[in-house]
Amino acid sequence: MALGYLSAMLKSAQAGKYAIAAFNIIDYNSARAVIDGAQEMNAPIIIQLSVKTIRLWGFKPIASWVHAFAADADVPVALHLDHCKDLDVIRGCIDAGWTSVMFDGSALPFDENVARSLEAYEIAQAAGVGLEAELGAIGGTEDDKFVAEDEAILADVDECIAFCAAMPKLATFAPAFGTAHGFYKGEPKIAYDRLERITAKVDIPIALHGGTGLTEQQFERCIQSGCAKVNISTMHKQQFIDGFADLRRKEPTNNEPIPYIAAQYDAMKSGVKQMIGLFGSDGKASVTAAR
Numbered sequence: 001m002a003l004g005y006l007s008a009m010l011k012s013a014q015a016g017k018y019a020i021a022a023f024n025i026i027d028y029n030s031a032r033a034v035i036d037g038a039q040e041m042n043a044p045i046i047i048q049l050s051v052k053t054i055r056l057w058g059f060k061p062i063a064s065w066v067h068a069f070a071a072d073a074d075v076p077v078a079l080h081l082d083h084c085k086d087l088d089v090i091r092g093c094i095d096a097g098w099t100s101v102m103f104d105g106s107a108l109p110f111d112e113n114v115a116r117s118l119e120a121y122e123i124a125q126a127a128g129v130g131l132e133a134e135l136g137a138i139g140g141t142e143d144d145k146f147v148a149e150d151e152a153i154l155a156d157v158d159e160c161i162a163f164c165a166a167m168p169k170l171a172t173f174a175p176a177f178g179t180a181h182g183f184y185k186g187e188p189k190i191a192y193d194r195l196e197r198i199t200a201k202v203d204i205p206i207a208l209h210g211g212t213g214l215t216e217q218q219f220e221r222c223i224q225s226g227c228a229k230v231n232i233s234t235m236h237k238q239q240f241i242d243g244f245a246d247l248r249r250k251e252p253t254n255n256e257p258i259p260y261i262a263a264q265y266d267a268m269k270s271g272v273k274q275m276i277g278l279f280g281s282d283g284k285a286s287v288t289a290a291r
């Protein structure tokens with residue numbers, strides 16, 4: 001089917017109390033593994049890209065892979081831009097065929113974040129694509145940004161309400177509530193009370209950043225509290241690398257590339273299927289609106 005749209009997909013997930021997995025793909029093989037994993041689980045899926053991955057491959061090649069895979073799939077697939085501060089990259093993605101984008105103004109003071117996010121919102125609305133925006137500071141490392149865990153700032157509930165009121169058609173909202181990018185160093189300190197106070201007042205589906213390393217119970221509670229999109233990046237990157245490296249260790253004299261690509265694909269696809277199972281989106285393709 002044609003590419004799906006984040007807003008419609010996440011509204012279905014929010015209503016059905018499941019979450020759609022959003023994987024940060026790395027290359028063609030990674031995109032293929034994520035979409036095939038979703039297809040095998042009959043689950044909707046979000047393919048998302050970091051800005052540095054887009055700078056590596058270019059807008060058009062990525063869009064052409066994902067459009068082609070989605071066309072052959074029977075499950076809704078959205079193509080999303082992860083954390084971005086650059087409106088030119090946002091425009092480039094929209095022009096190349098992305099169906100949603102994220103503007104990350106979380107490092108800015110509140111008023112400036114609202115003003116800059118609104119600029120991105122207007123660009124996205126005019127193009128008919130979805131926008132994700134962030135408030136508060138999510139801990140850990142994302143691209144070149146590092147937020148120490150003790151500097152991570154939970155989103156303020158009143159600011160969340162004002163932020164979302166300014167952008168009522170936001171496809172998804174990413175308030176910081178204690179999850180972190182990268183591997184967790186200790187026990188994640190998820191502020192469920194904060195999350196629940198936000199979702200009691202804000203009707204926009206919530207995006208959970210920093211999904212790698214959370215337990216089944218933690219995912220379950222976040223999803224029941226309104227998270228409809230769960231980002232998985234670190235785990236997928238690890239499987240991308242380990243898929244190759246494990247085979248090399250096992251077969252040090254094998255110099256044929258294709259078995260390595262296959263091993264990497266299998267490692268990534270099994271991770272995708274595992275996460276879809278945890279998020280309750282398996283079997284949900286047909287009840288997920290794509291537009």
Ligand SMILES: [Zn+2]
Pocket residue numbers: 083138142181209210231
């Ligand atoms: Zn993130």
